[in-house]
Amino acid sequence: MRPVEPHDKDKTNEELAREIQRGLNVDENFRLLSKRCRPQLHSFFRRKGFSPEDRDELTQETLFSVYNGLKGFRQESSFDSWMFSIAMNVYRSDLERRRAQKRDAPLISLTHEPASENNEFPPLAERIVDPKPDQLASMIDKEKLQKLHEAMEQLPAQMRRCVELRIVHELTYKQIADLMGIEINTVKAHLHQAKKHLDKKLRPYFGGIDI
Amino acid sequence: MKAARAKFDDGNVRHLSEAEMVAYYHERVSAAEREEARLHILQCDHCLQLFKDVSDFFDPRREDEEEIDQLQIRRTWNDFSKRKAASGIVEPARRISFPPAALPLAAGLLITLGLPTVLMWRERQERLQAQLQIAQLQSRRQDLDDRMSQTERIASDQLEQERERRAKAEARLKDLQIRLDGLKQSQQNIPIFPIGSESIRGQQEDSLVSVTRTTKTFMLSLDIYNPYEYPEYVVEIFDQHGQRVKEISRLRPVGAVKTLNLTLNRRSLKEGKYLLRLSGWRGGIKKKIEEYSFSLNLSG
Numbered sequence A: 001m002r003p004v005e006p007h008d009k010d011k012t013n014e015e016l017a018r019e020i021q022r023g024l025n026v027d028e029n030f031r032l033l034s035k036r037c038r039p040q041l042h043s044f045f046r047r048k049g050f051s052p053e054d055r056d057e058l059t060q061e062t063l064f065s066v067y068n069g070l071k072g073f074r075q076e077s078s079f080d081s082w083m084f085s086i087a088m089n090v091y092r093s094d095l096e097r098r099r100a101q102k103r104d105a106p107l108i109s110l111t112h113e114p115a116s117e118n119n120e121f122p123p124l125a126e127r128i129v130d131p132k133p134d135q136l137a138s139m140i141d142k143e144k145l146q147k148l149h150e151a152m153e154q155l156p157a158q159m160r161r162c163v164e165l166r167i168v169h170e171l172t173y174k175q176i177a178d179l180m181g182i183e184i185n186t187v188k189a190h191l192h193q194a195k196k197h198l199d200k201k202l203r204p205y206f207g208g209i210d211i
Numbered sequence B: 001m002k003a004a005r006a007k008f009d010d011g012n013v014r015h016l017s018e019a020e021m022v023a024y025y026h027e028r029v030s031a032a033e034r035e036e037a038r039l040h041i042l043q044c045d046h047c048l049q050l051f052k053d054v055s056d057f058f059d060p061r062r063e064d065e066e067e068i069d070q071l072q073i074r075r076t077w078n079d080f081s082k083r084k085a086a087s088g089i090v091e092p093a094r095r096i097s098f099p100p101a102a103l104p105l106a107a108g109l110l111i112t113l114g115l116p117t118v119l120m121w122r123e124r125q126e127r128l129q130a131q132l133q134i135a136q137l138q139s140r141r142q143d144l145d146d147r148m149s150q151t152e153r154i155a156s157d158q159l160e161q162e163r164e165r166r167a168k169a170e171a172r173l174k175d176l177q178i179r180l181d182g183l184k185q186s187q188q189n190i191p192i193f194p195i196g197s198e199s200i201r202g203q204q205e206d207s208l209v210s211v212t213r214t215t216k217t218f219m220l221s222l223d224i225y226n227p228y229e230y231p232e233y234v235v236e237i238f239d240q241h242g243q244r245v246k247e248i249s250r251l252r253p254v255g256a257v258k259t260l261n262l263t264l265n266r267r268s269l270k271e272g273k274y275l276l277r278l279s280g281w282r283g284g285i286k287k288k289i290e291e292y293s294f295s296l297n298l299s300g
Helices: A006-010 A013-021 A026-047 A052-072 A079-104 A124-128 A135-153 A157-167 A173-180 A184-206 B002-009 B018-025 B031-043 B045-058 B070-087 B102-188
Strands: B192-195 B207-210 B217-222 B232-238 B244-251 B260-265 B272-282 B285-297
Touching: A013 A026, A013 A052, A013 A079, A026 A052, A026 A079, A026 B045, A026 B070, A052 A079, A052 B070, A079 B018, A079 B045, A135 A157, A135 A184, A157 A173, A157 A184, A173 A184, A173 B031, A173 B045, B018 B031, B018 B045, B031 B045, B192 B207, B192 B285, B217 B272, B232 B260, B244 B260, B244 B272
Parallel strands: B192 B217, B207 B285
Antiparallel strands: B217 B260, B232 B244, B232 B272, B272 B285
């Protein structure tokens, strides 16, 4: 194997990919490419909430797909963009697989029970869940939602959007700042103000608010 | 992004593609396009999610995130290499690109220069191959000649040895024949005296053995009743005083009538009466069988 020359490290990912496609020093070039990409992939799967073991596995899976797909990489898009697509495919496939595992899990019937001679007990579902929900609790939930809605409506539009992006879409400060076209400190200030306002308005209903 | 702009103006029908979102993230689009995309993303949950995915992928390490362990990277690279080797992936074939004009030029050069060279090279290779085959055949023939001459040499030596052995054997045979003839001649001159026993022949008197003065040796021929009873026999000779004067062992019956022959020297015995005691010999045990008596007369 040819030792890595100093200028190899200066090559872009696209250049490395092109050399691999041509069969030039494949192992070493891909090792270099993998060394660059692995932290990025690892970080991506960590941000998606995977455990360390799953991150390793998905990172390997992505790199394996990259290696297999390099022959078909046409350099029409950037290498990073192409690798992002692969990582997303791996991510979605894994989510789908996990959903399928949940679907295939054995189901327990909540209504059907083995026949008993003296049907003295109500069905299992009726014992677990009250078939007649507490009307008072339902009313309280609706009232809570109403209060939340009213409190949010009282916020300025930009501040309200910041809160939605933070709570509903779980974006970071930076992502919110990028999308909103404002500074990160502004985002932080918005969220701080929103927290104070919502805390004041909703404490009797929700307790403390954490944004 | 122009298509995207039309799309965004048209009620957000189509979402940003991944490539478009990556371009947006890296600010590889114009400011106007970026602003339009941004407004669309803010209004579209789907694109908002894609924006989050792209940001999660491309964002540098965040403040609350730990750095990736380099040791772990090396370890996972090793795992990857093993997996790659186990999967038997064929690495991408090496492709060499040439300028468009290179191919016709190469073809022209090949025709004008390369073809005669190739033909000459081919002829030379065939000639060398033929020479090599001839050399191999000559070497093989030389080897066979060597083996043939070696075989002939060995055979000649063996034949000579056989002739020598045969000549020696013939010479020895001739010598033995001469000695045998001499023995036969001498035996013909030895007088033989049959000695009978009372139990076999009913002989009452002693056998008379009369030896002339010129006779050096004489032979006593003893009748024996059952010659195959013992493998060997012993004869003891006693004088008239009962003194044993001679013992002859390892005797075996000979001749058609199976008699025991004793060759005696004239000087070993004096005139007088003698008793012969015949005993069988088997396994170191001697057993008496018969007795004979004879009178020896040396004056005859």
